[in-house]
Amino acid sequence: MPRPTNKEELLDLGWKNFQKLNDYIDSLSTPEQEQEFPKGTLNRNIRDVLAHLHEWHLMMMEWYSVGMAGKKPDMPAKGFNWRTCPQLNEQIQEQYSTMELEEARELLAASFHQVRELIMKHNNEELFEKKQYKWTGSTSMGYYFASATSSRYDSALKLIRRCRRNLKQGAVMAATTL
Secondary structure (H helix, E strand, C coil), rough: CCCCCHHHHHHHHHHHHHHHHHHHHCCCCHHHHHHCCCCCEECCHHHHHHHHHHHHHHHHHHHHHHHHHHHHHHCCCCCHHHHHHHHHHHHHHCCCCCCCHHHHHHHHHHHHHHHHHHCCCCCCHHHHHCCHHHHHHCCCCCHHHHHHHHHHHHHHHHHHHHHHCCCCCCCCCEEEEE
16 A cells, blocks of 8 residues: 555545544454454454554654654654564553453544644645654654554554454464554
């Protein structure tokens, strides 16, 4: 799936992929929504996947807030770097492991709208011109927003579908995460 190259595409693809994810989850029965994934996945169920997405929204908003204030954000999070994302994702999974699915869905929906509000504050140049902001390094702010929204929703949907398919086949999955 191609990455968005302008504000309209960024908002549209984020919305479409968010809706696809939610529509798929809504198409499942309650027991199917709450079913555990096959062994080998970090995110053990749909709740874990949605909580993961929510937490990455929060991180994106933190990067944005700190970066737009002219400071260097801790990316991906304080105490972690991009090579230690698996450990960060484990921490996220543990943090939300006792939450109910419905609460994870509500948190995700709220943070989804907050991220969209940030995107809407900017024009195409601000979002997609590389090296526009010191905190985004050699890439664009739009790239970060796409990574935290449309791309991540697409990956989440693929993970959920793959886990459900493997459950039906009784397969054990190789270690996977978003």
